[in-house]
Amino acid sequence: xxxxxxxxxxxxxxxxxxxxxxxxxxxxxxxxxxxxxxxxxxxxxxxxxxxxxxxxxxxxxxxxxxxxxxxxxxxxxxxxxxxxxxxxxxxxxxxxxxxxxxxxxxxxxxxxxxxxxxxxxxxxxxxxxxxxxxxxxxxxxxxxxxxxxxxxxxxxxxxxxxxxxxxxxxxxxxxxxxxxxxxxxxxxxxxxxxxxxxxxxxxxxxxxxxxxxxxxxxxxxxxxxxxxxxxxxxxxxxxxxxxxxxxxxxxxxxxxxxxxxxxxxx
Numbered sequence: 160x161x162x163x164x165x166x167x168x169x170x171x172x173x174x175x176x177x178x179x180x181x182x183x184x185x186x187x188x189x190x191x192x193x194x195x196x197x198x199x200x201x202x203x204x205x206x207x208x209x210x211x212x213x214x215x216x217x218x219x220x221x222x223x224x225x226x227x228x229x230x231x232x233x234x235x236x237x238x239x240x241x242x243x244x245x246x247x248x249x250x251x252x253x254x255x256x257x258x259x260x261x262x263x264x265x266x267x268x269x270x271x272x273x274x275x276x277x278x279x280x281x282x283x284x285x286x287x288x289x290x291x292x293x294x295x296x297x298x299x300x301x302x303x304x305x306x307x308x309x310x311x312x313x314x315x316x317x318x319x320x321x322x323x324x325x326x327x328x329x330x331x332x333x334x335x336x337x338x339x340x341x342x343x344x345x346x347x348x349x350x351x352x353x354x355x356x357x358x359x360x361x362x363x364x365x366x367x368x369x370x371x372x373x374x375x376x377x378x379x380x381x382x383x384x385x386x387x388x389x390x391x392x393x394x395x396x397x398x399x400x401x402x403x404x405x406x407x408x409x410x411x412x413x414x415x416x417x418x419x420x421x422x423x424x425x
Contacts, residue, residue, distance in 0.1 A: 177201045182223045194226040196415050198407075199244025206231040208242075211279045212250035213413055228418065233280060240283040245271055248378045248403055250410030253278045261374025264398075266383040268293070270362065272369045284366055288358045289383070299337045300350055311352035315386060316393040318356025319363070323394070326364040332357050355386040363390060370396065378406050 177200065185193060196217070197203070204218050210233055217228035233242035242249070245265045252263055253275060263273040268289040274281040322329055336353055339345045363370070375391070376399045377384055384400055391398045 196228045198230045198247040200229050203229045204231045205234040208235040209281050240285045247410040248406040251406035254409045254413040262369045263376045266379045272366045286362045288362050311348040314349045314352030315356040318353045319360035319390045319393045322360030323364045329361045359390040
């Protein structure tokens, strides 16, 4: 990365042997001796919430004669939740905003609401909003949306208001949307806006104890940040938006720096 821009990225294939895939990718990139700090790595150990990401001790092992440091997965017993790859984003935000207390929203296939205070993850609430949106879009809306990130903001905001007033309507509204999309050939942008609004509205209603009266930060790429920002604006919620790559780099850098300090002291 250069400043907050990602200039090089290697996407590893889905495999049952992540260590083998990582070794191959590094070898192909000519980084044979580079030490690795991994966040969200499969089979990583766990650490209980509450926890301070910047103070977590990674598990050290060897991978093809190079050092591999695995950051733990944050695990919460009640309600059940885990924070894996998103841990580095939270750590980065806390590094860059050391005096900030509030809630960090991290949308994705599984979105997380992270209550952060004094650089500590106090609690987490997770949702599968992104997964539901993708599956419903593919199954019901089909190829009507090109690109899939296009949607009507007015439809989204109306749907948010509708569901937040009565979250129990969600299943009914999705059924109605399915019929109208197939039978009535609802405008694709209208349909996508309503879908986002219903799903994010239900998420906001369930996460109300997290964001009500709190500072709010959003860490997401443009395609996911935009519908969440629109939903937040519809509720009059000010939000600080951050770039995921910059937060990940800041978090991993700070954790790596702490590890090197510990090595020097020992």
